[in-house]
Each structure stands twice: as structure tokens, then as C-alpha cells.
Amino acid sequence: MPAPFSWIRPEPWGIHVVPADAWVDPSRPVERALVTHGHADHARGGHGQTVATPETLAIMELRYRTGTQDEAGDIPHKAVPVEYGETIKLPGDVQATYFPAGHVLGSAQILLEHAGERIVCTGDYKRRADPTCPPFQIVPCDIFITEATFGLPLFTHPPIAEEMAKLLDRLAAHPDRCVLVGAYALGKAQRVIAELRAAGHHDPIYLHGAMEKMCRLYEEHGVDLGELRLVSDHTKDDMRGSVVISPPGALNDRWSRRLPDPITAMASGWMRVRQRARQRNVELPLVISDHADWGELTRTIEEVDPVETWITHGREDALLRWCQLHQRRARALAMVGYEDEDD
Amino acid sequence: MEEFAALIDALVYTRSRNEKLRLIAEYLRATPDPDRGWALAALSDGLDFPAVKSSTIRNLLKDRVDPVLWSLSRDFVGDTAETASLLWPAPDHPPSPPSVGETVELLEAMNRKSVFVELPKLLDRLDPSGRYALLKLATGGMRIGVSSRLAKTAFAQAFDVSVEEVEEYWHGLAPPFAELFAWAADGQAPPDMANLPTFRPFMLAHPLEETVVDLSDYVAEWKWDGIRVQLVRAGDETKLFSRSGDDISATFPELLDVLPFPAVLDGELLVRGSHQGGEANDVTQGGAASFNALQQRLGRKTVSKKMLAEAPAFVRLYDALLIDGEDLRALPWTERRQRLEALMSRLPDTHFDLSRVVEARDFDHLAQIREGSRDDAIEGLMLKRKDSPYIAGRRVGYWYKWKRDPLLVDCVLMYAQRGSGKRSSFYSDYTFGCWDGDPDKGAELLPVGKAYSGFTDEELKKLDRHVRQNTVNRFGPVRETDKSLVFEVAFDSVHESKRHKSGLAMRFPRIHRIRWDKPVHEADRVEALRALVRD
Numbered sequence: 001m002p003a004p005f006s007w008i009r010p011e012p013w014g015i016h017v018v019p020a021d022a023w024v025d026p027s028r029p030v031e032r033a034l035v036t037h038g039h040a041d042h043a044r045g046g047h048g049q050t051v052a053t054p055e056t057l058a059i060m061e062l063r064y065r066t067g068t069q070d071e072a073g074d075i076p077h078k079a080v081p082v083e084y085g086e087t088i089k090l091p092g093d094v095q096a097t098y099f100p101a102g103h104v105l106g107s108a109q110i111l112l113e114h115a116g117e118r119i120v121c122t123g124d125y126k127r128r129a130d131p132t133c134p135p136f137q138i139v140p141c142d143i144f145i146t147e148a149t150f151g152l153p154l155f156t157h158p159p160i161a162e163e164m165a166k167l168l169d170r171l172a173a174h175p176d177r178c179v180l181v182g183a184y185a186l187g188k189a190q191r192v193i194a195e196l197r198a199a200g201h202h203d204p205i206y207l208h209g210a211m212e213k214m215c216r217l218y219e220e221h222g223v224d225l226g227e228l229r230l231v232s233d234h235t236k237d238d239m240r241g242s243v244v245i246s247p248p249g250a251l252n253d254r255w256s257r258r259l260p261d262p263i264t265a266m267a268s269g270w271m272r273v274r275q276r277a278r279q280r281n282v283e284l285p286l287v288i289s290d291h292a293d294w295g296e297l298t299r300t301i302e303e304v305d306p307v308e309t310w311i312t313h314g315r316e317d318a319l320l321r322w323c324q325l326h327q328r329r330a331r332a333l334a335m336v337g338y339e340d341e342d343d
Numbered sequence: 344m345e346e347f348a349a350l351i352d353a354l355v356y357t358r359s360r361n362e363k364l365r366l367i368a369e370y371l372r373a374t375p376d377p378d379r380g381w382a383l384a385a386l387s388d389g390l391d392f393p394a395v396k397s398s399t400i401r402n403l404l405k406d407r408v409d410p411v412l413w414s415l416s417r418d419f420v421g422d423t424a425e426t427a428s429l430l431w432p433a434p435d436h437p438p439s440p441p442s443v444g445e446t447v448e449l450l451e452a453m454n455r456k457s458v459f460v461e462l463p464k465l466l467d468r469l470d471p472s473g474r475y476a477l478l479k480l481a482t483g484g485m486r487i488g489v490s491s492r493l494a495k496t497a498f499a500q501a502f503d504v505s506v507e508e509v510e511e512y513w514h515g516l517a518p519p520f521a522e523l524f525a526w527a528a529d530g531q532a533p534p535d536m537a538n539l540p541t542f543r544p545f546m547l548a549h550p551l552e553e554t555v556v557d558l559s560d561y562v563a564e565w566k567w568d569g570i571r572v573q574l575v576r577a578g579d580e581t582k583l584f585s586r587s588g589d590d591i592s593a594t595f596p597e598l599l600d601v602l603p604f605p606a607v608l609d610g611e612l613l614v615r616g617s618h619q620g621g622e623a624n625d626v627t628q629g630g631a632a633s634f635n636a637l638q639q640r641l642g643r644k645t646v647s648k649k650m651l652a653e654a655p656a657f658v659r660l661y662d663a664l665l666i667d668g669e670d671l672r673a674l675p676w677t678e679r680r681q682r683l684e685a686l687m688s689r690l691p692d693t694h695f696d697l698s699r700v701v702e703a704r705d706f707d708h709l710a711q712i713r714e715g716s717r718d719d720a721i722e723g724l725m726l727k728r729k730d731s732p733y734i735a736g737r738r739v740g741y742w743y744k745w746k747r748d749p750l751l752v753d754c755v756l757m758y759a760q761r762g763s764g765k766r767s768s769f770y771s772d773y774t775f776g777c778w779d780g781d782p783d784k785g786a787e788l789l790p791v792g793k794a795y796s797g798f799t800d801e802e803l804k805k806l807d808r809h810v811r812q813n814t815v816n817r818f819g820p821v822r823e824t825d826k827s828l829v830f831e832v833a834f835d836s837v838h839e840s841k842r843h844k845s846g847l848a849m850r851f852p853r854i855h856r857i858r859w860d861k862p863v864h865e866a867d868r869v870e871a872l873r874a875l876v877r878d
Contacts, residue, residue, distance in 0.1 A: 154420065
């Protein structure tokens, strides 16, 4: 009988599910990829076959032209959609079940089962409510493979309503200006818009051109974002007193010159640290993240209560230390290619 | 404290100078005494509470947070006060913030023991922003992108007075500056400075760079490699101030009873001795030892007789601001110089001499003289406009400094450490080394220096990436690299030093060029660097 869990091997470029010859979120092209969600560092093109939720497959097609759809729009064998809660059989007697991760639209944790052993790969996740995707689900398992992007005890994301109030207060105080919010184009932007709507802000919101398609995709998947307009279709005067959303990279770009005296804001978990905000010339830091904060990470490990915790990327040193302090078996995987993105 | 904390946060996130001025001015107008005075002190020169040190905060936190988690967090944030403000366990009662005045009173009353009981009580009364403001206030230096000058300018703007006048009174007053506010805000008589030996801000120079000046308008002097000082006598007291206005009288007691009349004099403090590089020749004006010799005397609170005998200090005078109560600052340089020359007969030559004017036919001739000067007590040349008044700070077109060209050596990057403040996420402090023999025959690299300047923000990003991708070892915040990158390092001089394994220490090393192209075995050897030692 093989040693326990010898069928799963973490490699620097992905997690190898050996009997199925499948890889979770590989950072190089492989024959069969199990993809947790659509962010570039987890979902790459060029795989022989991509197994993911229908939403993630749609996002990958839109963003990376991964060839999961051909010219005519037909889905060839390369794309294998899996709904939340659905189990698919992989070669080598491996089963994969996808559960919501609460990170962005379509994001999933993948439960892998083989020889009576259960392993969960979370990809990226959060525990806070998000109007744009279903909430994270606790999935009991033997090995829990978690992220640790915000894995330091100083990271506590405040309630999002507080951050929205900060944004709307600043907007109201400067009716002749606009608030330009830097937000990652997949997930963060749509969440900020949806939360603004939930906070009672129903004015048109202006978008950088690079955000439009992803917002439309969210709307097609049933997320109501209210009235959205493109910055390029409007004058400075139209945008006074409005919220404008752009990718973080455009915040200090020449592009923002067309806006009415923008107040630069950024929606990111890194904004908890003053110097990080200063480095990006942010005047209004909004601490909003689609990743679990320290409290969520540690609580999740306690609730899942696995035999062993593996940590893929982020501040793995600190989360590993926490596991040691709480007598939990854990190891850090030296994964490459997972970046912090602009969260 | 809430208003002060809100001000600090707003300043952290504000880029525009005008907006910073507006924020500070608005706070100073809206806030009563003594809070506004303490705030002004915190923003300008910083307050000093001996009981609260960075290590105090570290120790407090290590009792409440796992030490490893604390270190990892501190390393990530790059600022002890901010890390502590974020990690401090939230108390279960709502905040009850003290005023700035009460905070200062409580901090002043703490000693090295009671601080471990009293500071936590204060922290428990504040929210994270308040805790950040408190810890910044308590440990001095706010480091929030507000210079002392900016804070004074904001004060001047708040009450519509001139910033020059504020500077004039500033150094004679102490926080919370009640007299200053009484004068500027409430229209009372200005503070009386006549009989106080106070510091007057220095006139400073711009680097010459590509500028060429006409020697009929400018005069040249040597730029001496000592420390710039201001010697002040008023009432019956003499004080010595450093360039930043720190009182360094105690370090150089031999200068405190040699100025026989009221005056404010500007000069270079040097120590005697020709054996350490100061060639007593006619070209330069000798008699001074190298900076390395002077360094033995800096930073001491008490001075031994041996020190006084071996390395006696004197002042090589550049300028006179006040003589016998008469203010000379508005006069042109030529007139002040005449007054200074006339003054020399009244000063003991054991402790004073006059910085000589360097004669040159024209600018090219001056450039030759600069090239030819080998005296180690010289840093370069100063060029002063003959009609320049003495104005605090750096004004374009009046004074220029023209430093000697730096020495250059090719070194290999060995270790990198994360910076702090603005650079907190970047590996920005570099330790580099030279070969201890032939690199093709198994020679090793020995560290020869450390630098954290000389590169652009763009280059910093590339260097940071290089470090992250070429790490072979980690030691806390330090990474050892695979030693694959060559820096051309510029420095002013190099000296023997027992502190380093290579036996050498560079003065003011900085990254001159990043040689992405150069193979590491072509970097210089320690021997090449040693050949540049001149003392």
C-alpha cells in the first residue's frame, strides 16, 4: 500500500495530482489543469484540458483567450465545466468536487478524493459576504491547502460598510471633483460597485475602458451593477461628483488627466499599511480585500480542522508559525508564480 | 488626540505641499494651547521622551504578541510604531482619548520602569490611528513627509506672519511655544531674543553640476571637510551649534571661552594635525587633519584631556552674521568678508583662522586648481556670489558647492535588506564586496561597504526584483544574493577600519551605476581599494 497522500505532490509550478496526471492552478502549460478561479496567476492558457466552473471558463476565455471556445463559439473538449457541488471523475480513480471559495465570480475550492483520503485546495478565498459570488463553504478534509496572502496578524479587514461610508463621505465633501477608485478588474471592481449600490449610491458609475467587458460578464451572470458609463464617452463636467473605477495601474497614469481633479482612492487589503498607500500615491485608502484576513485564515483552519495544513503562497512564514503555536501540523509549499496581484 | 491623529493621517496621504500647508494651518488655528504648540513641536523638530524608545515599544509588544509574529509583521510594515498600532490588542471598552497636552504630560512623567505600566494604559484609550499618532509623538521623528521648514511655513501661513521672523524666534523658544502663538495669533509683543545665545539657520549651497559661473561675480573658497558650525555668544554665554541646530557645546569645550565679544560666526570645525592628510602647503592652507581624525571627537558627551591635547579643535571661519550686536546678514558677502577679516585680530589664532579665498584667473583655471588639490581636509570648492546677503536655507544662484570628483570602484552585491518608510516593501539597502584575490583562483568576496542611495525609483524596482529572484539565503529581513551583480560604487574617501573584515571603511558610498552587463569576476579586488587609502 502506498504511503498516505503520496498521490499528491506539490511542485513549484503547481500541485500535481499524480494518478490523474492533473495539476491544480499550474503556472506552466500541462495536459490537464484544474483551475480554482480566473485570476492570471492561477488561470493560465495553453493547457490541453481545463476543468473549472462555467463562470471561471467564461472569464478565462474573455481575459486570456485560452482557446476554451473556438471561433464559432462552440466549446471543444478542452473546456470541462463543473458546477458548484458537482463531482467529476478523473483518471486514476480520482474524484474532484468544486465548492464556492467566496473570492470572485466562479471561484472554487477543489476537493480531491482518492483511496479514501480527502484534500482541499482553496485557491484564493475569503469569508466575508460578497454580493457578487456565493460564500465560502467549510469542506472537511485531511489536508487543507490554503493561501496566506494576508497572513500576518496586522491584517484585519474592516467591515466593508465602513469603507463605503468613507468613500461616499469624501465624495459628498467634494462635489466638484471625482473619486477615482483603483480596483482590480476581475472581482474587486464589481464588488466595489455592488457594495456602493447596497450602500444606497445609485448614481451612474464611470468605468475605465479596461473594466467594461468584465462588468458586462458579471451582469450576464446575474450580478446587478446599476448604471455604468464609460469615461471615454463623457466630459469632465459629466463626471464631477461621481465615482470612477479604473485598474490600479491607471491611477497615476496620463489617462486620469481627463478626470475632474480626481481624489485617488484604492481598494485593496494592502491599504491597511500606510506606507503601502503612500507608495502608490493613494490619498484615500480603502481597506477592501477579496482574500481572507489573518482572523479568517486562522478561524478557517480551526473550523476545517485538517490533519495537516499546507500553505501555498503569501506570508507563509507567519501562518506556519501560528500553526506551530497551536500544535497543528503544517508546511509551506515553495510555490512560484503566484503573485499578490493588486489585491 | 483624535484631531491630531486625523491630521497625521491626512498628512500621510497628502501629496501636495499646498494641501499639507493648508491642513496644518487649519489645525493650528482651530486647536487651543498647549495642544497646538505640542503638535507643532512634534511636526517640526520632534519631541523627546527619554522613557519611550523604539525598543520600549518592541518589548511591550513582545509581551502581547508572539515574538516571531511580531518580527515578521515589523519587517513587513517597515515601521515599529505603525506595526505596534496595528497589532495592539483592541481593549474591550470604547476609546477615551486624552488631549495632546494630557498625553505629553503623561509621557513626560514616565520613567524607564513605569513606562511599561503607563504607556499600555494610554494605548488602551486610543483607536489604531490614535495609537499610531501617540507612538510617533512619543518616539520623536514623525517621518510623514513634513519637514521642519514646512511646519514653520504652515505656522506662518496660519497666522499671516513671515516665516523668516518665525525662524528668528524659533530656536530661542521651547515647546509648546506659548510666546510664539501669543505673538503670531494674539498680536502680543514678539519674544525678546537679544540676550539669548540662539541658533540662526545656516545659509546653504546648491551643487554646481553643469553650471559655469563668472569669477567677476563669484568668489571661490575651499570646502573644508569638517563639520559646519555656528559659534554664538550672547549675554555671557557661548554656544556651539551643528548644521541642524543641535547644541554640541559639550563636545568641544575648548571653544566656549575663546570668543571675547557678542557675535554669531559661521565656519568649519576642524581638528589640528598635518599627519593625517592635511598637507601644510601654500596652495590649500594646511593645518587641518582629515575628517577621519575629527570623527574620533564627534558625538561625545564628555571629552578627556588626552583628546583635547591630541586633537584640538578650531574653527576656520567662513562668515559673520552678527558682530557686537550688529546684524550683518543683509549686507553683501564682500562687506561681511571685510568685517570678518577685520575681526581676526580680536580672535585668538589658537582657535580661529580665516578660510582663505582661492585666487583663480578664470573658471577653467579654478577647475584645474580643484583637480590638483590633494589635501584630505578638502571636500571641494565653494562658490559664493559677491553680492549675496546671508539668507537662511538654499537659494538658487547665490552659493554653489563644487565637490571633488568621487572615487569609483566596482563591487559585487552580496546582501540586501528591506528599507523602511517609503521603501518599506523594497530591498533597498545593499552590502557589497570586493575580491580578496584572483576570483578565477578561488578568491572570496569580502564586504567593503553598504549603500542605499544613488539609484532611481525605477532602478530600485529592478534591483528589488533582482534580489527576490536571486536569493540564496534569508536571515530575518536580510537576503543573501547569488552574487551575480556588479555595482560601480562612488565614495568620497576610504579609511582603515577595524570594524570590517576587509579592514576598510568607505566614506559616503553610493551606487554610481548598476553594471547589469559586467561579469562579477571583473569586479575590483580589496587591494585596489586599499591603494586608495590616504591617511
